[in-house]
Amino acid sequence: MLKSKRFVAAALTAAMVMGTLAGCGSSTKGNADTGAAKTEGEKAETSGTAAGGSAAVGTKVEFWNDKFANSEKSDVDKIMSSITELSGIKVEQIAYPDTAAYQTAMQQSIRDKKAPGLFTWWSGPQLETLAKNDLLEDLSDLWDEVIVPNGVSKDLADAFTVDGKVYAVPYSVIYNTMVYNMDIFKQFNLEVPQTFDEFITVCQTLKDNGITPIALKNDSWAGFIWFQALIGAYEPQLYLDICNGTKDYTDPDVVKVMNIWKDMLDKGYFTMPMKIQDMDKSLAQGTVAMELEPNYEVGSLIKEYGMVAGENVGVFVLPSMNDHKKVIFYEVTPLCVAKASADKETAKEVLRSWFKKEHQTVLTEVANFVNTSEVQVDNKCIQDTLAFTSDSDNYQMILRYYENTPEEIRNVALDELMKFELGDAGVDEVLHTIQAKASEVFGK
Numbered sequence: 001m002l003k004s005k006r007f008v009a010a011a012l013t014a015a016m017v018m019g020t021l022a023g024c025g026s027s028t029k030g031n032a033d034t035g036a037a038k039t040e041g042e043k044a045e046t047s048g049t050a051a052g053g054s055a056a057v058g059t060k061v062e063f064w065n066d067k068f069a070n071s072e073k074s075d076v077d078k079i080m081s082s083i084t085e086l087s088g089i090k091v092e093q094i095a096y097p098d099t100a101a102y103q104t105a106m107q108q109s110i111r112d113k114k115a116p117g118l119f120t121w122w123s124g125p126q127l128e129t130l131a132k133n134d135l136l137e138d139l140s141d142l143w144d145e146v147i148v149p150n151g152v153s154k155d156l157a158d159a160f161t162v163d164g165k166v167y168a169v170p171y172s173v174i175y176n177t178m179v180y181n182m183d184i185f186k187q188f189n190l191e192v193p194q195t196f197d198e199f200i201t202v203c204q205t206l207k208d209n210g211i212t213p214i215a216l217k218n219d220s221w222a223g224f225i226w227f228q229a230l231i232g233a234y235e236p237q238l239y240l241d242i243c244n245g246t247k248d249y250t251d252p253d254v255v256k257v258m259n260i261w262k263d264m265l266d267k268g269y270f271t272m273p274m275k276i277q278d279m280d281k282s283l284a285q286g287t288v289a290m291e292l293e294p295n296y297e298v299g300s301l302i303k304e305y306g307m308v309a310g311e312n313v314g315v316f317v318l319p320s321m322n323d324h325k326k327v328i329f330y331e332v333t334p335l336c337v338a339k340a341s342a343d344k345e346t347a348k349e350v351l352r353s354w355f356k357k358e359h360q361t362v363l364t365e366v367a368n369f370v371n372t373s374e375v376q377v378d379n380k381c382i383q384d385t386l387a388f389t390s391d392s393d394n395y396q397m398i399l400r401y402y403e404n405t406p407e408e409i410r411n412v413a414l415d416e417l418m419k420f421e422l423g424d425a426g427v428d429e430v431l432h433t434i435q436a437k438a439s440e441v442f443g444k
Contacts, residue, residue, distance in 0.1 A: 058346040060090040061117040066102040067171075067333075068095035075366045082362040087353035089346055091118070110135050115338035117347030120171050123159045124403030127334050131162040137337035137344050140166045142351055150355035151372035159332050159399060168334030169351060172369045174294040175385050176225075176329045176400065177315040179301070184211060184289045192314075196233055196321040203269045206289050215282055215291040216421060218273030221402065223417030224410075225292055226270075228401040230257050232327035233318050236398060239327075243405040245442035249435040258420075258427040265421070273421060280304065283313075292318070294331070298381040299368030310380025317388055317395060328388060329400040412437040 068076045076093060083091050094116065096102035109115045110130075121127055130136050143166050148154045152170065160168040185191070185202075188209055193199035203213040217225065231239040234257045241247035242254060264270065271279075271288060280297065282288035284305035291297070298309055307313040317326040335354070337347045353359060357374040364375050370382060377383060388395050402410060413434045419425035425433075438444070 057349050058089070058343060060092060061343045061346045061350055063091050063093045064096070064102070064106065064116040064119040065093065065171075066096045066099050067120060068093060078362055078366055082359045083350060083354060086356055086359050087350045089350050091350060110338050111340050113340055113342040115341040117337060117341045117343030118350065119336055119338060121168070121334045121336050122403055123168075123332050123334050124399065125406050126403070127160065127168060127336075128162050130336070131165070131167045135339055136167040137339045137348070138165045138167060139169060139337065139348070139351070142169065142348065146352050147355055150357070150360075151374035152355055153373075156332060160334055168336045169354065170371050171333040171335035172363075172367065173371050174296065174331045174333075174369055175389060175397075176229075176292060176294055176331075177317055177385055177388070178290050179283065179293050179297055179313065179315055179381070180290045181283050181286055181288075181312065182314045183312045184286050192316045193319050196319045199319050200264075203264070204267070207268055211286070212271050212282075212288050213269045213290055214271070215279040215288040216270045216273045217276055217279060217293075219276075220418065221414050222273070223414055223419075223421050224401045226261060226421075227413075227417050228329055229292055229318050229327075230261050232329065232398060234260075234321045236324065236327050236396060239398065239401075240404075242438075243401065245438060245444070248444075249431045249438060254431060255427060258431065262420075262427060265423070270421075273418075295382060295385045296368035298379065302379075309382070310384075313381065315381045315384050325394055325396045326388075328395055328397045330389075330397050331400050331403065406441050408441050409434065409438050
């Protein structure tokens with residue numbers, strides 16, 4: 001459940017949260033119809049209130065998102081055709097080309113009856129802000145009636161729960177794991193590391209043999225990826241404490257972890273930050289051995305470079321430094337219904353079909369994420385990842401940093417952590433800068 005994180009009052013009463021996207025899009029390229037915000041004259045009246053005052057279900061609903069701008073049009077068509085056929089309602093996707101444009105459009109539309117019936121958003125504080133401002137439809141009943149019965153873990157509802165009500169369903173659940181080139185590991189007789197010391201030994205062995213151990217992403221938001229990974233490997237509770245303000249970023253344990261990261265950087269265990277396409281290419285060609293990325297990235301390695309899951313590309317979870325459960329950081333994209341939308345009843349009717357096995361199978365085939373246990377997958381890496389997530393004795397799932405900390409702190413941290421990765425700022429400077437903003441937000 002989303003907890004109150006001692007946000008300042010203004011943050012909880014803001015009409016919208018503006019932020020930047022953190023890596024939920026596919027790395028595939030194409031020419032999907034991106035659409036644009038429609039004028040009032042152009043938007044179709046698809047549902048509304050019947051003459052007698054009861055809610056009416058229409059025959060068409062808009063689905064706004066920023067997920068399809070770089071996807072193949074044929075893939076997007078498969079997804080839309082699937083849900084349209086199952087629900088009997090035409091789902092028209094409006095994909096915005098960038099996050100800033102998308103969030104601006106939602107800010108301008110969400111209080112109006114012409115707001116989209118369905119739209120994707122971000123979990124954590126950003127979802128909480130919309131819920132606190134009464135801008136989202138309560139979907140709690142749908143969870144009990146159709147979502148959990150169709151194989152979605154009821155635990156995921158916690159990521160969408162505010163004050164006891166569930167305000168979204170999962171558009172996608174993405175798990176971050178170490179993706180590695182199995183051929184490179186075999187070449188140097190390396191085993192999947194079970195302890196953090198073994199992981200460091202793997203990195204050093206690769207470095208000694210001319211292979212850069214780990215690829216880094218150059219997206220402006222991506223500096224938090226290894227920050228959260230190493231804090232979580234050191235002590236999961238420490239990660240949670242800095243996210244909610246219980247502990248400072250300048251805490252001695254955080255400083256200790258940052259110095260571990262600095263040592264890894266200084267020893268050349270990481271590439272300079274690069275585009276995801278170059279990361280995948282380097283891993284496939286064997287100049288880099290590992291990348292810490294969402295599970296869908298294996299699909300790109302298979303599609304673009306002919307790698308075979310379980311044969312020459314595999315996954316594992318970064319080991320613990322202190323003999324606790326390994327942490328799998330996940331991101332879950334909320335699929336919401338705008339409360340003011342005239343199409344909200346139509347949208348909820350669509351959601352009754354969204355988690356049927358047939359539609360979720362299409363989503364898995366096209367986008368390489370798995371939301372429900374009803375979907376059967378042949379991809380060994382996805383099978384292994386799902387096995388990790390269900391092994392609660394040895395693994396724990398924690399919401400990633402991007403959604404798990406207040407936006408004002410996060411935005412400062414993203415800039416500072418990228419400077420750190422690039423060698424443009426030291427440990428003390430970075431942590432004190434982030435903590436200054438945290439103290440302001442948490443009222444310390």
